[in-house]
Amino acid sequence: xxxxxxxxxxxxxxxxxxxxxxxxxxxxxxxxxxxxxxxxxxxxxxxxxxxxxxxxxxxxxxxxxxxxxxxxxxxxxxxxxxxxxxxxxxxxxxxxxxxxxxxxxxxxxxxxxxxxxxxxxxxxxxxxxxxxxxxxxxxxxxxxxxxxxxxxxxxxxxxxxxxxxxxxxxxxxxxxxxxxxxxxxxxxxxxxxxxxxxxxxxxxxxxxxxxxxxxxxxxxxxxx
Ligand code: HEC
Numbered sequence: 001x002x003x004x005x006x007x008x009x010x011x012x013x014x015x016x017x018x019x020x021x022x023x024x025x026x027x028x029x030x031x032x033x034x035x036x037x038x039x040x041x042x043x044x045x046x047x048x049x050x051x052x053x054x055x056x057x058x059x060x061x062x063x064x065x066x067x068x069x070x071x072x073x074x075x076x077x078x079x080x081x082x083x084x085x086x087x088x089x090x091x092x093x094x095x096x097x098x099x100x101x102x103x104x105x106x107x108x109x110x111x112x113x114x115x116x117x118x119x120x121x122x123x124x125x126x127x128x129x130x131x132x133x134x135x136x137x138x139x140x141x142x143x144x145x146x147x148x149x150x151x152x153x154x155x156x157x158x159x160x161x162x163x164x165x166x167x168x169x170x171x172x173x174x175x176x177x178x179x180x181x182x183x184x185x186x187x188x189x190x191x192x193x194x195x196x197x198x199x200x201x202x203x204x205x206x207x208x209x210x211x212x213x214x215x216x217x218x219x220x221x222x223x224x
C-alpha cells in the first residue's frame with residue numbers, strides 16, 4: 001500500500017490522543033479504529049503522522065523510516081552515518097581465545113585445562129546470541145512494531161547506536177539511561193511497539209548485537 005503522510009512536526013494531530021508527560025510524548029491509539037498514527041523518532045522531537053490503516057509490510061515501514069530520517073537529516077545535515085554503512089550487514093567476530101587452549105583456568109568452579117572444544121563453544125554460543133540480535137534488529141514483527149518499522153532501516157549494521165557511551169543522561173527520557181532504556185525508548189518511538197521485557201530474549205539479543213557491532217571502540221560512558 002502507498003502511505004500518505006498527513007503532516008509532520010506536529011504534536012497535536014486530529015484523532016490522536018497525545019499527552020506530554022515529563023518531556024516525553026506519549027501517544028495512544030485504539031488499534032481497532034482507523035485513525036491517524038503519529039510516529040516519533042528516537043530524538044523525541046521529529047515525528048510524522050500516517051494515514052489510518054497504517055503500514056503493514058516492511059516496504060511500508062521503510063517508507064515511514066525514510067520520511068522520519070529525511071526530517072531528521074534536514075535538521076542534522078552533518079549526520080550521514082547511514083550512507084556510510086548502508087548495504088553492509090555484517091556481523092563482527094567475537095574475540096579469538098584460541099591462545100588459551102592448554103592453559104589452566106577455572107571452569108564451573110574447578111581448575112581444568114582449556115580445550116579447543118571450550119574455545120569453539122564460547123565463540124559459537126556468543127556469536128549465536130549476537131546473530132539472534134541481528135535478526136530481531138531487522139525484524140519489525142519481532143520488535144512488536146505496529147508500523148512495520150525495524151531498527152536497521154535507520155541504523156544499518158547498528159551504526160550510530162553508541163553502546164559504549166552508556167550510561168549517560170538522555171534528555172528524551174529525562175534521566176540517566178542504560179543502553180536497554182534507550183533500546184526500549186526506540187522500540188516505543190519510532191518503531192511503535194510495546195517496551196520489551198528488560199531480561200527477555202529480544203532485549204538480551206539486541207543488547208548483544210548492538211554491543212558486538214561496536215567491538216574495538218573504547219568504553220567512554222557519559223560521552224555525547
Ligand atoms: C526512523 C529512523 C530510526 C529508527 C527506525 C530507529 N532509530 Fe534509533 N535513532 C535514530 C536517530 C535519528 C537517532 C539520533 C537521535 C539524536 O541524536 O537525538 C537515533 C538514536 C538511537 C540511539 C541513541 C544513540 C546514542 O548516540 O546514544 C539508540 C541506542 C538507538 N537509536 C537504537 C535504536 C533501536 C534499538 C531501534 C529499533 C528498536 C531504533 N533505534 C530505531 C533513528 C532511528
